[in-house]
Amino acid sequence: MRFNPQTADAHWQKIWEESGTFRASDDSARPKAYILEMFPYPSGRIHMGHVRNYTMGDVLARYKRMTGHNVLHPMGWDAFGMPAENAAMAKKVHPGEWTLANIETMKAQLKRLGFALDWSRELATCDPRYYGHEQALFLDLYEAGLVYRKDSEVNWDPVDMTVLANEQVIDGRGWRSGALVERRKLGQWFLKITDFAEELLDGLGTLDKWPDKVRLMQENWIGRSQGLSFRFRVDSAIAGYDALEVYTTRPDTIFGASFTAISPDHPIAQALAPQDPELAAFIAECKRGGTTAAELETAEKKGYDTGRTVAHPLDPEWKLPLWVANFVLMDYGTGAIFGVPGHDQRDFEFATKYGLPIRRVVAASPEAADAPVVGEADSGGGVIVNSQFLDGLSVEDAKTEVIRRAEAGGWGQGTTVWRLRDWGVSRQRYWGTPIPIVHCDGCGAVPVPREQLPIVLPDDVSFDIPGNPLDRHPTWSKAECPKCGAAARRETDTLDTFVDSSWYFIRFASQPADKPFDKAAAESWLPVDQYIGGVEHAILHLLYARFWTRALKRIGRLDVAEPFQGLFTQGMVTHASFSRVPEGEERPVYFEPSEVERGADGGYTLLATGEPVTVGRLEKMSKSKKNTVDPDVIVDQYGADAVRWFMLSDSPPERDLEWSEAGIEGAWRFVRRLWRLATELEGSEAGGEDRALKRKLHQTIAAVGKAIEALAFNKAVAALYELVNAVEKAPASADRAEAARTMLRLVAPMVPHVAEEAWQALGGEGLIADAPWPEADPALLVDDEVTIAVQVNGKLRDTLTAPKGTAREALEEMALASEKVMRVLEGKPPRKVIVVPDRLVNVVA
């Protein structure tokens, strides 16, 4: 009988579902294991990347169940977001309808893959039963002072009448409308993530089950820098400012200063502008400049000399000019700098352009103190020179000394500055969580009373004209001020969807109807033991979720500091793509694999025209590149197990996996082999021992368990292949029958359908999903005979077999007796013999 996934898959999926096999229990004596994969955005259909991601989590979840854990492995939908509104505009369908239809499709697709998910906890963020609680949490944070409103610059598309994310601005134009994007100041809501900068940074130190790469990326993003904040006295006060506060990480170069510069947005610049039309013009010019990385890269350093001067804090007679410069950022440090052209490249370019002095204050040695700085700034280390009392000190010592003097003299203090900015969460869009705030002319921004939650999105909206439908809805935004009762206006901005994904893992753990979560229940599951998802979320989602969790901890709602104890970032699924750049155009056109054919020379040509096409080998599957493979089609053809096995084979999970026909064929071959091996065994009741096979079995049990716990699925797969090969080759025996049965339990987390089917065929008790993970017998993990490598001068010359634990002297004797060794030695006595017991003998001639 052949294994037929078309019937077997559905059969076992139904049984698992009906018996509630994968339901998590809230009260269980077994140790908990919370396994979570990043929930998908319901974009339409599942893609191979999802399949790979969820298969990995599934193997771990099933393995944890078998090793006696109470497993929580839930699934839900990150259901708010722009694609739904784009679909609404393009297809005239309500975003909610579109989203729910997609969820239905994708849920069916996931079910076909046989994932061990607890569907009873399914949630969608676009459900008021979810986002209503999110509004309550937002208000909690608001009351705790962790939410504030501020005017902030945004990219405004004047045609679509919407705010655009930086990624949606292409060459200064809106990606959809093509209109020139304006910079506009709008009142925006912010979450005070900067309040948590230090603990978010320090907390990374506790995340030893996270990839170093991700911790490093977050560390850089948070960006702590230590330096000195100090004041230059202004010669005559400007708009009440009698001092200019600057920040530097190089206080050691304080004697190398040749100018000071402030950002065009600095209050002093703003105060001077009205009396100085030239300055006003310069500031306006700076504002026009683009903000893209490429533009900044090539942007010229430009400045305007205000004509004012400031006094050096260490020498009041030393006057420095005060410039306004385009490269000084208002939102980092104090928005003002002092320029040290000798040792900072930007300052060097600026000084060169405007003829300002370039002074050396750091040199490789005191003798090099007078060497001019030419060509570019000298960023090297060394000793301080030309700096009075700092001369001869190292850079580090000089930093400490200047900070000490500044603090003692009261003109500055050692400061920590962060790169991290507060999180702007306002989005001028419909399909998101409404921000529960009412704006009243008299009372300002007033939080919505709890009893009015959830603030539900109106259904009767249209997307015929651009802009936010909430804004122009006839009644929705009308509200009564909760404070004074006057007519007021509801906030029509919605929350960034990253807020939705910042706490869904808590809601999975506990979902009461009347509150976001129950503290004790949530704490019983959290933190997530293993979180798995794409590395593209290394910073934003993972940082926001960490922040949100810590914010809840601070306000006493949840006693969990870090939401994700273990993190794994899996690689993409890639596939060859076929493209051709048409004559006279720049952008390539992509073709379906069915539109091309392989020529005799190995190159590919277009079937229709015979024109050659370019093969892109390792590209992420995407619709625009026409290199996607629909999981449904593959499952139809090969069944869920073959797809799952392929997703786990070969490539290490953190690296990209190339989809190939040969790969899925190979996986399918393995599934059939397993089935054949198990069912052929039926009735072959030979007795007798097979020590070698038994040992192999136990070594495999240990190896597979270790590999799965390390998420090294490719290694688990390799170990299983070895076992299957060994069982196949072994003659019939009681040990062989036992090995085959045990083998099924070892493959069960990966290929659960064929495992259940074969388990049943072999008369296994109950479901294999409920079977315990086999235990490896430590006595069988070690071989009692070992192969010893025999080297001469570190070069392998021979091998010999010896009982484990053979004495050094005996091994040495055996090695020296080797014919091959004797031939190489040519009768000369060895100078030295190194023996590593049970491993090797190295004869040094």
Place this chain on the structure above:
RNA sequence: GCCCCGGUGGCGGAAUUGGUAGACGCGCUCGACUCAAAAUCGAGUUCCGCAAGGAGUGCCGGUUCGAUUCCGGCCGGGGGCACCA
């Protein structure tokens, strides 16, 4: 520019408290079965060489009895950040 990660057969990759490099899979070659094909099974497959043997983990050097593994210097690949003072 700054920071980080990995360079191993035709391909994906295994092996690191330094100890037989190439497990396992894919592909390929030969063979068996078959009228034939598919499927399946067996043998082989780092390179050079008929062989003996030699070379070999990006390149150059070092430490060591012994280096894919440790150290120094290069060369290419990928990723993150970026006018952050």
